[in-house]
Amino acid sequence: MDKDGGEPKTYVSTVRLAFKRHRRNGRDSPEKAAFSPAADPRQTPVESLGPPPFTEPLRHHTDSEGSAATLPASITGSSPLSVSCLHNGDVSHLHKSSDKNGVAGATLRKGSPEDSETLRCGAESHIRETKTFCSPNNCEVMAENTEANPEKERGQRPEGPSVEFVDPPDQVEVRVGEQVQLQCPFRSASVPVACCWIFNRDKALLLGPRMSIISDDALSSLVISQACADDTGSYTVIARNRIDSAEHTVSLSVIDRPEPPASHPVVSQLSAESLVLSWTGPHYDGGRAVLGYIVEVRQKGPDAWTEVAERCKNTSYQVCSGLEPHGQYRFRVRAYNSAGVGEPSQESDCVTMPAKKNMEATEPQVEIDTQNTVKDHYDVHEKLGVGKFGQVFRLSHKESGQVCAGKFYMSRSSKERSLAHQEIELMNCLNHPKLVQCLAAYEAPSEMVMVMEYIAGGELFERIVDDNFEHTEPTSARYMQQILEGMQYVHKQSIVHLDLKPENIVCVDPTGTRIKIIDFGLASKLEPGKPLMVMHGTPEFVAPEVISYEPVGVETDMWSIGVICFILLSGESPFQGNNDAETFGLVTAARYEFDPESFEDISDQAKDFIGALLKKDRMCRLSCTEALAHPWMASFTPLNHRPTKSLKKEKMRRFLARRKWKKAGKAVLALQRMSNLSNRPDSPGSSSEEPSWSQEAEEAIRSLDKQLQSEPRFREPLRDATLPKGATAHLACRVDGYPHPDINWLQGDEPVSESSRVSVEYKDDGVCLLVLAHLEPSDSGVYVCRASNKLGSASCSAKLVVDE
Known part of the structure; x- marks a missing residue:
């Protein structure tokens, strides 16, 4: 009875529906729904798509004052359930309960007249955001599914991607001739899934005599038989379902022996029993860093090559044994890496060893001509540059036409002449492919001239900024490798350059990538036990010990090489201040930083390489040999097809x-x-970005969408249902098809219109739902769901009977 003593009022169970119609947008995670016919005519045909109904509502209850009152109710729905019991809007003194069998209720421990106000019980389903309420008299209890509110859980349970790769390989390495297997597993929220493979983001891979591609709804595999060097590169697989797509790139390295050195050995510093050989490294290292070189020699006559006693790590080698005066020899070189020894280079010219009496090891190769002037042998043309110690002009030999460069020294004083003599003497000691070569020298009362080889390619940095020139981290590493090879040879002669900067790194020709180091005007010979201290150099590139006027060494050049590498990769100078004084302060403190924007696309190995050179303590810096063995140099080898991004x-x-x-x-x-x-x-x-895919690759990716297209097909049809008047009907089915089909509902031949009690919904997983609340006899009939896209159409139907 109610508190006024009147007859108890009867409340019927109601369902409030709040469906929102939406179309698939390719981002929402599909929700799963169970499909089963209704066992109880008072239940909905598809239980999981509706709210948790009360199978046993609250009953009227009367108890004496001071006793404990229990009001039970039975609920069905997704487990687990959380129960909310409201008594006049206050739950503080109620004991609520629920169990896995769907029994829910509230217990009032101490009954009082005030407790007979309002008690409410309701159940809520997270699938459709609906609530069911039942109440006897003024008493209601609410039961709520623990996953009731998707908005609450959106931050706690983030939605995952529709398709994603699962632990695919990033790098694969095989030897030449072996089989390649690139297997990339993935998971997809929907099927089917279409896949394609792109080589170096440029070429779409198709089936061929050496290549096969096998893909299903969980794995895509690329198999290449008998791998060759041309297979080295990046392989990108794109997996696409009807919602979204994902891509993953695998870097493949096909390891082979190095190619032959690019040039035949060049002989220099010839003496009666020794000589120096220099050559250029291979164009392609086989996919692994070149570990060293094998020098082979053959004496004129017998056709047998023998290996010299010691293998070398550099691109130059002094042969000190096994050579005899008047002997005639040819030389060749092989490069080797971890995969094996490569084919030999071209043979050197035949070398005839001189007699001992005609050779002195200390005699310079180029003697200063004091009998003639440079204009007796050369025509002087335009000026090429101006330096601290003189000017450089282009020369051409009057007889051969050979183009050279002539450095005209200012030699007004004895000191200036002494410095000119010193540079010529040093240049006579430096015979290496990465160093500019001295060809002749002239001394007259009014001038001194050193004739050098003419290098036509221009400054390296000027070449790099050309729009048609590739600038990447690997190409930068190859330039640094050449600089290090040249300076390694210089340092072995106990010579320091002391003026390494971008202007002194030049390209051999206008189109290639070979470089040479020039301008040894500030270079000095190191003498044991005699510290060398200098006060010259370029502020941005000079080492801290120079500014502090402390002894310098070969490590001083390594600092400058670190600065050059920093600029080469970022375009910024690490120690540039607003003036020279500020620059010197930054250098002295060895204070620099890797700007995140400038080094965004630069590897950590490259930054580690720079950091190992820019050490304030010169004894802690890498040597040329150590720098050439650094992992960064090993990871970016000549013509390695490792995928990289072009640097700005x-x-x-x-x-x-x-x-x-x-x-x-x-x-x-x-x-x-x-x-x-x-x-x-x-x-x-x-800063406009270039397209990341070639036209061929984009067409292959677009074709994936076509492969996924299909006409509509009902995977789960509608089911007949019989429900009482006033109940709610949930007519559900599941349809496949791509492009996403348009859905239309019909009652008989008439379209179903949405209203306050009729709503429709189409979910990402293909679930089509028609909800009719407060059923009336006129709702009886045959309901048709029709799906159609550009490829075709399909329909299914079910009969709904409303009992009066």
């Missing part, structure tokens, strides 16, 4: 402009001009 050139352009205009006192104007140019969308320095 805007900052490099600004760096060059600043150095160029600084000499004319117009650095600020230059920077402003470069800034304006780089901000123009049509300028070469603009």
Whole structure:
């Protein structure tokens, strides 16, 4: 009875529906629904798609004051359930209960007249965001599924990708001739899944005599039989389902023996019983770093090559044994790596060893000609450059036409002549493919001239900023390798350059990538037990010990090499200050940082390489040999097809402009001009990104969508249902098809219109749902769900009977 003593009021169970119609957008995770016919005519045909109904509602209850009252109710729905019991909006003194069998209720431990107000019980389903309420008189109990509110759990249970790769390989390495297997497993929220493979983000891979691709709904595999060097590169697999796509790239290295060295050995420093051989490393190292070289010799006559006693690690070697005066020899070189020894280089020219009496080991190769002037043998042309100690002009030999470069020294004083003699003597000791070579020297009362080989390629950094020139981390590593090879030879002669900077690294020709080191005007010979201290150099590249006027050594050049590498990769100078004094302060403190933006695309190994060179303590810096063995140098080898991103050139352009205009006192104007140019969308320095895929690759990726297309097909049809008047009907089915089909509902031949009691929904997993609340006899009939896309259409139907 109610508190006024009147007859108890009867409340019927109701269902409040709040469905929102939506179309598939390719981002929501599909929800799963169970499909089964209704066992109880008072239950919905598809239980999991509706709210948790009360199979046994609350009953009227009367108890005496002071006793404990228990009000039970039975609920069905997704487990587990959490029960909310409200008594006049207050739950503090109620004991609520629920169990896995769906029994829920509330217990009032101490009954009182005030307890006979309002008690409420309800159940909520997370699948459809609906609630069911039942109440006897003014008493209601609410039971709620623990996953009732998707909004609450959105932050706790983030949705995963529709398709994602599961622990695929990142790098695979095989030897030449072996079989390659690239297996990339993935998981997908929907099927089917279509896959394709792209080589170096450029070429779509198709089946061939050496290649096969096998894909299903969980794995895509690429198999290459008898791998060859050309197979080295990046392989990107794209997996696409009807919702989304994912990609993964595998780097494949096909390891082989190195190619032959690119040049035949060149002989220098010839004496009666020894000589120095120099050569250029192989164009392709076989996919693994070259570990060293084997020098072979053959004496004229017998056709048998023998290996010299010791293997060498560099691209130059002094043969000190096994050679006899007047003997005639040819030499060749083989490179080797972890995969084996490569084929030999071309043979050297035949070398005839001189007699002992005609050779002195200390005699320079180039003697200074004091009888003639340079103009007796050469024509002098345009000026090529100006340095601290003189000017450089282009020369051409009058008889042979050979183009050379002539360095004209300022030799007004004895000190200036002494410095010129010193450089010529040092150049006579430096015979290496990575170093500019001295060809002749002239001394006259009015001038001194050193004739050098003409290097036509221009400064390396100027070449890099050209729009048609590739600039990546691997190409930068190859330039650094050449610089290190050249300086390794210099340091072995106990010579320090002391002026390494971008202007002194030049390209051999206008199109290739071979470089040479030039300008040994500040170079010095190191003598044991005699410390060398200097006060010259370029502020941005000079080492801390030079500024502090402390002894220098070969480690001083290694600091400059570190600065060059920093600029080469980022386009920024690590120690550049607003003036020379500020720059010197930064150098002395060895204070620099890797700007995140400038080094965004640079590997950690590269930064470790730079850091190992820019050490304030010169004895802690890497030597040339150690630098050549650094993992960064090993990971980016010549012509290695490892996929990398092109580096931006805007900052490099600004760096060059600043150095160029600084000499004319117009650095600020230059920077402003470069800034304006780089901000123009049509300028070469603009930051517009190049397409990441070639046209062929994009077409292959677009074809995946076509492979997934299919006409609609009902995987789970509608089921007949019989429900009482006033109940709620849930007519559900599941349809496949791509592109996503349009769904239309019909009652007989008439379209079903949405209203306050009729709603429809189409889920990502293909579930189509029609909900009719407060059923009336006129709702009886045959309901049809029709799905159609551009490939076709399909339909299914079911009969709904509403009992009065």
